[in-house]
Amino acid sequence: MLPIVLFVCIIHMDNMATIKRTLSVFVCAFMMIIAAGCRTLTAPSSSSIEWIPAKKIQSSDSKDTTWQDIRNQKLDSSKLLALGDLLDVALHTNPSTKQAWENAKSVQAVKLQKEAAYYPSVTITGTGTRQDTKATMDYADVNYFKYGPGIQITYLLLDFGGRSADVEEQSQLLIAANFQFNRSMQSVVLDVEKSYYTYHSCLALLAAAESDLKNSKAAYDAASRRYEVGLAARLDVLQAKSTYEQTLYSLENAKGNVKTSKAALAKSLGYPADTQFEVLEPKKDIPTAINDQDITVMINDAIEQRPDIAALRANVRAQNAAAKSANSDLYPSLSAGASADKNFYKYYGNRQDRDNDRTYAAYLSFDWDVFDGFKNLNKLKEEEALANVEREKLIDAEISASAEVWTKYFDFKTAIKKVEYSKAFLETSQTSYELALESYSNGLNSILDLIDAESKLSDAKSSLIQSNKDLFVALAELAYATGTIYTGGETKQ
Numbered sequence: 001m002l003p004i005v006l007f008v009c010i011i012h013m014d015n016m017a018t019i020k021r022t023l024s025v026f027v028c029a030f031m032m033i034i035a036a037g038c039r040t041l042t043a044p045s046s047s048s049i050e051w052i053p054a055k056k057i058q059s060s061d062s063k064d065t066t067w068q069d070i071r072n073q074k075l076d077s078s079k080l081l082a083l084g085d086l087l088d089v090a091l092h093t094n095p096s097t098k099q100a101w102e103n104a105k106s107v108q109a110v111k112l113q114k115e116a117a118y119y120p121s122v123t124i125t126g127t128g129t130r131q132d133t134k135a136t137m138d139y140a141d142v143n144y145f146k147y148g149p150g151i152q153i154t155y156l157l158l159d160f161g162g163r164s165a166d167v168e169e170q171s172q173l174l175i176a177a178n179f180q181f182n183r184s185m186q187s188v189v190l191d192v193e194k195s196y197y198t199y200h201s202c203l204a205l206l207a208a209a210e211s212d213l214k215n216s217k218a219a220y221d222a223a224s225r226r227y228e229v230g231l232a233a234r235l236d237v238l239q240a241k242s243t244y245e246q247t248l249y250s251l252e253n254a255k256g257n258v259k260t261s262k263a264a265l266a267k268s269l270g271y272p273a274d275t276q277f278e279v280l281e282p283k284k285d286i287p288t289a290i291n292d293q294d295i296t297v298m299i300n301d302a303i304e305q306r307p308d309i310a311a312l313r314a315n316v317r318a319q320n321a322a323a324k325s326a327n328s329d330l331y332p333s334l335s336a337g338a339s340a341d342k343n344f345y346k347y348y349g350n351r352q353d354r355d356n357d358r359t360y361a362a363y364l365s366f367d368w369d370v371f372d373g374f375k376n377l378n379k380l381k382e383e384e385a386l387a388n389v390e391r392e393k394l395i396d397a398e399i400s401a402s403a404e405v406w407t408k409y410f411d412f413k414t415a416i417k418k419v420e421y422s423k424a425f426l427e428t429s430q431t432s433y434e435l436a437l438e439s440y441s442n443g444l445n446s447i448l449d450l451i452d453a454e455s456k457l458s459d460a461k462s463s464l465i466q467s468n469k470d471l472f473v474a475l476a477e478l479a480y481a482t483g484t485i486y487t488g489g490e491t492k493q
Contacts, residue, residue: 093270111170162328172318179311201469306483332368429460
């Protein structure tokens with residue numbers, strides 16, 4: 001509850017003291033009410049008790065329409081979406097690119113603020129003065145009201161490069177923000193691609209799990225038939241049943257992975273996890289013709305074209321400009337100015353005449369902090385040290401980028417071989433499983449041989465699916481490491 005204070009005052013306008021006291025009382029009362037209102041918001045009272053927001057806070061939160069705006073986004077679910085469609089959607093709706101875009105716009109606004117120093121400063125004023133002085137031994141009565149407009153213009157003529165350095169600093173920061181915007185777009189593309197390939201690998205693993213279930217069911221049925229005719233022990237049936245139940249478990253796990261991977265794909269697009277849409281399968285023609293001697297060229301290209309590296313270079317230039325601006329503070333500045341004022345007078349009492357006056361002035365201003373306790377000098381040293389810091393950041397980033405390109409390059413090379421070997425593994429395992437099932441049905445192999453062949457077939461399927469996914473992702477990550485975008489050859493539908 002806020003205290004309510006009522007004041008009833010009869011103010012005689014000819015009594016200035018009463019007016020001042022009344023105003024003071026009202027100001028104090030108002031400040032007390034404001035302070036009481038501010039005290040209603042406090043930190044939690046205990047480390048073990050949940051904080052409950054006030055109704056006012058809850059009502060203000062309820063007006064937030066952010067989630068409703070997200071829900072109102074529409075994604076075309078009437079057709080299958082190719083990777084190109086998904087990338088187009090993500091670049092329009094993913095908040096990461098919008099954040100980077102707004103950040104660049106804010107830096108641009110700061111740059112324009114710095115450029116304002118090249119224009120003159122114009123200030124228009126208006127004044128009004130009421131004066132009532134009673135006569136004394138030395139002065140006669142003064143009772144008048146003075147009012148009038150004024151204008152003042154100032155312009156910086158010389159500051160030894162400080163103004164241009166400030167503009168240059170913000171220009172370089174804007175370049176850095178623009179490059180970071182480009183990098184955020186590449187990051188969104190990579191995120192969508194990885195989510196896209198992960199989702200399709202989960203779909204493939206689900207199909208493999210369903211196939212494994214059929215195989216384990218066939219082995220279980222074969223063991224049951226042999227047991228019924230007395231050609232197999234009950235242990236064979238139990239082992240086959242155990243494998244069958246394990247495949248049921250794997251199938252449910254695969255179903256869950258499909259759901260979670262699709263939610264991750266929706267998130268990368270900038271949509272809620274429960275958004276309904278369907279996508280096309282990725283193309284299989286991944287380029288694999290790449291030579292080892294290309295790695296040096298790729299590293300050099302990455303250092304040259306990666307937006308994040310370019311942004312760091314701009315940061316170095318911006319910090320060098322900041323040091324130049326700090327250096328200009330050690331020298332004087334020269335400004336020019338002009339002002340004009342006009343006053344009108346209204347007299348009270350016996351004087352009824354009116355006087356008007358004008359004032360014009362022009363000046364040159366010379367300012368120089370001859371001694372400030374070495375403040376500006378140490379500011380210059382700070383900016384120069386920060387420029388060296390930015391330089392070292394650039395060096396570290398370029399070395400890290402070379403290592404990233406190297407790693408992703410050989411990840412891609414490894415993924416190519418893994419796909420080749422996993423295909424051979426699958427062919428061999430498939431043949432082995434078919435022979436094992438036939439041999440067990442004819443009583444030539446044990447149930448353990450069949451289960452082992454079934455397990456290897458399942459592993460071979462999973463290995464091929466994972467290898468294909470790794471190949472897609474490795475190529476996308478290699479492109480990202482070199483500062484380019486790989487779309488997998490997919491086009492929009």
